[in-house]
Amino acid sequence: MLIWLILVPVIAAACIGLLKAPGRLTAMLSAAISLILGVLAVLAPECCRECLSSTCGTPLQLTLALPLSKIMVLLSILVTFAAVAGMKAPNADAERSWAISALLISTGAIGAFMSDNIIAFYGFHELALIPTFIMIGCYGRGDRRHIAWTATIYLGLASMVLLAGLLLLCAEMHAWSFTTMAASVQAGIMPASTCTIAALLIVGFGALVSLFPFHTWAAPAYASAPAPIAMLHAGVLKKFGLYGLFTLAYIFGDKCQALFGCWNNWLLIMLLGNVLWVGYVTISQTRLDLMLGNSSVMHMGYIFLAFAAYIASNGNNELAIQGAALLMLAHGLTIALLFLLTGQVEAQTRTLELDSMGGLGSKLPALGFLFGLAGMASIGLPLLANFVGEFTVFVSCFAGWQPAASTCDCWLGSVANFFGGLGPVQLATIGALWGLVISAIYMLRAFRNIFEGPVGTASERATGLTKLDIVAACFLAVFIVLFGICPPTCLL
Amino acid sequence: MNIVSTYTWCQFAPAFALVGLAALLILADALLPKLPKRAFAFIGAMGCFVASYFLYTASQPDFLGCIAAVATGLSILLAFDYTKICCESIAGGSNEEGTGEFYALPLVACAGILSLTQARDLVMLFVSLEVITLSSYVLAGYFRRNQGSIEAGIKYLVLGAMSTGILVYGTAWYFGMVGTFTLGHEVVFSAIKGGVASSPTLAVGFLVATAMLFAGAFFKIGAAPMHVWIPDVYQGAPTPTTAFLAVASKTAGFIVLCALVLPFAPFCVPGSLIGKLFIWCFALVAAATLIIGNMGAIRQTNIKRLLGYSSIAQAGFIMVFFLNVNGILENLVGQYLLAYALSTLAAFYAVAMVRTQRGSEEIAAFRGLGKSNPRTAFLITVCFASLAGVPLTMGFMVKMYSFVAAITAMGKWAGICWLLPIMVLTAAMGFYYYFKVIRAMYWEQAQPGHKALQVPVCTGIVLTLCALALIYLGTMPLLVSLG
Numbered sequence A: 001m002l003i004w005l006i007l008v009p010v011i012a013a014a015c016i017g018l019l020k021a022p023g024r025l026t027a028m029l030s031a032a033i034s035l036i037l038g039v040l041a042v043l044a045p046e047c048c049r050e051c052l053s054s055t056c057g058t059p060l061q062l063t064l065a066l067p068l069s070k071i072m073v074l075l076s077i078l079v080t081f082a083a084v085a086g087m088k089a090p091n092a093d094a095e096r097s098w099a100i101s102a103l104l105i106s107t108g109a110i111g112a113f114m115s116d117n118i119i120a121f122y123g124f125h126e127l128a129l130i131p132t133f134i135m136i137g138c139y140g141r142g143d144r145r146h147i148a149w150t151a152t153i154y155l156g157l158a159s160m161v162l163l164a165g166l167l168l169l170c171a172e173m174h175a176w177s178f179t180t181m182a183a184s185v186q187a188g189i190m191p192a193s194t195c196t197i198a199a200l201l202i203v204g205f206g207a208l209v210s211l212f213p214f215h216t217w218a219a220p221a222y223a224s225a226p227a228p229i230a231m232l233h234a235g236v237l238k239k240f241g242l243y244g245l246f247t248l249a250y251i252f253g254d255k256c257q258a259l260f261g262c263w264n265n266w267l268l269i270m271l272l273g274n275v276l277w278v279g280y281v282t283i284s285q286t287r288l289d290l291m292l293g294n295s296s297v298m299h300m301g302y303i304f305l306a307f308a309a310y311i312a313s314n315g316n317n318e319l320a321i322q323g324a325a326l327l328m329l330a331h332g333l334t335i336a337l338l339f340l341l342t343g344q345v346e347a348q349t350r351t352l353e354l355d356s357m358g359g360l361g362s363k364l365p366a367l368g369f370l371f372g373l374a375g376m377a378s379i380g381l382p383l384l385a386n387f388v389g390e391f392t393v394f395v396s397c398f399a400g401w402q403p404a405a406s407t408c409d410c411w412l413g414s415v416a417n418f419f420g421g422l423g424p425v426q427l428a429t430i431g432a433l434w435g436l437v438i439s440a441i442y443m444l445r446a447f448r449n450i451f452e453g454p455v456g457t458a459s460e461r462a463t464g465l466t467k468l469d470i471v472a473a474c475f476l477a478v479f480i481v482l483f484g485i486c487p488p489t490c491l492l
Numbered sequence B: 001m002n003i004v005s006t007y008t009w010c011q012f013a014p015a016f017a018l019v020g021l022a023a024l025l026i027l028a029d030a031l032l033p034k035l036p037k038r039a040f041a042f043i044g045a046m047g048c049f050v051a052s053y054f055l056y057t058a059s060q061p062d063f064l065g066c067i068a069a070v071a072t073g074l075s076i077l078l079a080f081d082y083t084k085i086c087c088e089s090i091a092g093g094s095n096e097e098g099t100g101e102f103y104a105l106p107l108v109a110c111a112g113i114l115s116l117t118q119a120r121d122l123v124m125l126f127v128s129l130e131v132i133t134l135s136s137y138v139l140a141g142y143f144r145r146n147q148g149s150i151e152a153g154i155k156y157l158v159l160g161a162m163s164t165g166i167l168v169y170g171t172a173w174y175f176g177m178v179g180t181f182t183l184g185h186e187v188v189f190s191a192i193k194g195g196v197a198s199s200p201t202l203a204v205g206f207l208v209a210t211a212m213l214f215a216g217a218f219f220k221i222g223a224a225p226m227h228v229w230i231p232d233v234y235q236g237a238p239t240p241t242t243a244f245l246a247v248a249s250k251t252a253g254f255i256v257l258c259a260l261v262l263p264f265a266p267f268c269v270p271g272s273l274i275g276k277l278f279i280w281c282f283a284l285v286a287a288a289t290l291i292i293g294n295m296g297a298i299r300q301t302n303i304k305r306l307l308g309y310s311s312i313a314q315a316g317f318i319m320v321f322f323l324n325v326n327g328i329l330e331n332l333v334g335q336y337l338l339a340y341a342l343s344t345l346a347a348f349y350a351v352a353m354v355r356t357q358r359g360s361e362e363i364a365a366f367r368g369l370g371k372s373n374p375r376t377a378f379l380i381t382v383c384f385a386s387l388a389g390v391p392l393t394m395g396f397m398v399k400m401y402s403f404v405a406a407i408t409a410m411g412k413w414a415g416i417c418w419l420l421p422i423m424v425l426t427a428a429m430g431f432y433y434y435f436k437v438i439r440a441m442y443w444e445q446a447q448p449g450h451k452a453l454q455v456p457v458c459t460g461i462v463l464t465l466c467a468l469a470l471i472y473l474g475t476m477p478l479l480v481s482l483g
Helices: A002-019 A023-043 A046-055 A069-085 A092-114 A118-139 A144-173 A178-186 A194-208 A218-224 A227-237 A239-283 A288-312 A318-349 A365-379 A385-398 A410-418 A424-451 A467-485 B009-031 B037-057 B063-081 B083-090 B100-116 B122-140 B147-178 B185-192 B200-221 B230-236 B239-267 B273-298 B303-321 B329-358 B374-388 B394-412 B419-443 B457-479
Strands: none
Touching: A002 A023, A002 A069, A002 A092, A023 A069, A023 A092, A069 A092, A069 A227, A069 A239, A069 A318, A069 A467, A092 A118, A092 A227, A092 A239, A118 A144, A118 A178, A118 A218, A118 A227, A118 B394, A118 B419, A144 A178, A144 A194, A144 A218, A144 B394, A144 B419, A178 A239, A194 A239, A218 A227, A218 A288, A227 A239, A227 A288, A227 A318, A239 A288, A239 A318, A239 A424, A288 A318, A288 A385, A288 A424, A318 A365, A318 A385, A318 A467, A365 A385, A365 A424, A365 A467, A385 A424, A385 A467, A410 A424, B009 B037, B009 B100, B037 B063, B037 B083, B037 B100, B063 B083, B063 B100, B063 B239, B063 B329, B063 B457, B083 B329, B100 B122, B100 B239, B122 B147, B122 B200, B122 B239, B147 B185, B147 B200, B147 B230, B185 B200, B185 B239, B200 B239, B200 B273, B200 B303, B230 B239, B230 B303, B239 B273, B239 B303, B239 B329, B273 B303, B273 B419, B303 B329, B303 B394, B303 B419, B329 B374, B329 B394, B329 B457, B374 B394, B374 B419, B374 B457, B394 B419, B394 B457
């Protein structure tokens, strides 16, 4: 059955491309089928899932048994549905291209999250990247060709670095799938050149997730991409890198420090770059799309923090991996909703300059409410999905920590000792907490500029939202609230 | 002195058949001047395909020869759609006079490649190689009304003659050092047994001979530093000839290189001085080829020149396989060449179509194809994506094998670990310049006056088949062997 999660969108994309089926409708139908299939597959009890995935007998080795697979598949199908339902293309041709691309990106992401074979895992992700580039180049905002070109080169290089890392790892472990690699680790096999492999993997996966300082492609690309593409890339596809790192770390278990440990302190510095540096960059943005793009880059820092905590605890920190999973799900839904609403704001006001809008809340209260909800979720307000993830991640960083002499050396060590002997992860956590304040500053300011105050010139143009617009946005909003009250821990 | 041949006639049956067909075509050209030349192209191509079929179904399938024969057939068939340009550039106007040999000569060259695959000594190797090269000289300069073609012909002749000289000189040294022309383990073993220390003159002389023989093969495959002829000749030569040089002639080069390298297999183990020398030589050449090919391609705006540099770059990736000399070397090289042949030939068909209808070989001439010819543009995209190594195409699979080969070699010789970063960087450069064509097709507006292309039947079929084959062969191994 899992194979249908991949085949349905591909067939739908083929129908749209070759038979000129209506873009949005076909894509919505396919996304709805995927939604049902995906929810069934994810929620099915263990015994049924066994037969679901094995009876179809495809040699593609699709599985939901990996620790993060289920939650990522859930995220993918939810965002895909909202993305195709809320699509506002300028004409029928563009609508078809957008629908095909959205379906292909979704296929690639779902395929990667379900692949046990490491080469297929990599291949599916590459497949999803290509439509992203083409869509930004063809239908993007602003200097689209330049932006698409930068992203292509950046991610092409990152993919090659990643491929080298994965191949090196697989060749040295003599295992080409996650399952066999876990067996190799059990048998006590470890790669010889761990530091090289870890560096390649962190840079390769990291650049795909926009880890500082390899993040410069991301914000302009999201700002430029058409709304459904930005939703799917920022919300779903980007999580591929974190998914890969966490899955490998999980597989290596109590040997993960031996693999990634030599770069953990560097990783902490880089993720602080994400949270603080990119955070300040976000504050200075004057366009809504660029602000959201940067904010998405910034929030990746928290998930890397969970990864660093997991590595530092040598695989004993279950809380870190759970927090990361919940945060990935929450961030994916929130950023997708924000990009969806950005598309609607632009369609209404025909601008995204924060200064020229204002008072949109009085013209379009529904849009104001949804944007406020998504913004609050993004800041990390309790009872909304992001809070659960962020809180778990921050707590996990202190899990198992005891006041003792710090392991840090030089002046940092004396500072740490002053506070009762903090380790590098704990110090980084304290730095990263400042990110919550930064998020609050830019998100609340954006909300005030767009929706509050006197009605601005651009807001005058607003006419009204269609039913489908509201349905697509509410669809995501409901899950943000639902997962905030009742986090899907059963999927972990 | 009795001369005992180590060959049998039937080994060369496909080669003789092709030469016979070429002779018949040339005779027909003289005796039946009314016969349309397209018939010649069709018959010649069919001859190649039949030959490749027999090679494939033979008791010992000859994979590389098969690729070369199919590639020759396809490059002759390319001339089928290209007759308009052929007539303009040979006789002027729409006069078909004097174009017959253009379709017959590739058959002779192909016969050379097929006999090359059977060669087990240097004389046969040299003779076969010259059959290919001499026909190629004529073909490269065949468009006598086209300055570029004449320039290409002269450059190829001068540089080719130099490489032949090196090859002959190397052969003479080889004979002088070991007293035989035969290639084999035992000859290498007797020459360098005990290394340089035990018989210094013999060993050093033998290494000089081998180096010169390698240089001759490097010229054919376009490996640095013997690559200088490629960009100019590829750009200037008639497109069908360029396709032949880029695929069939390169395959011939790799057949020679395999024949020269395989006898060294027992020496390529860690700890052997000869092995170390050999591996370092190949690693350096591969790295230089990768860097030159990829860096050179970045700035190109002419598609044929771009494909020329791309062929150097791809040769660099194939060279990496030679770091592990073992039984599956020929198989890996063959797989890479197959992926390269399918995508490059399809690319040349696209170039020929655009050249015939839009009169330009610049990348800019591809602009707007995504809108005006969406299906063709998609097929071309698949071919260039495969050249770049995008997953789910065969180009990705073979590039991955090349990476794995480098990693395996690094496991044995830690000294060459710098090769992997170079491969990663150059592969990423490939994304840049191959995507230039895709970018032109999808992101740019068509130039004024450029209408939608009429896709000729032959081009349509070949493009579709190549793209389907690339996707099929790129996904099947994932589903079957790795899965």
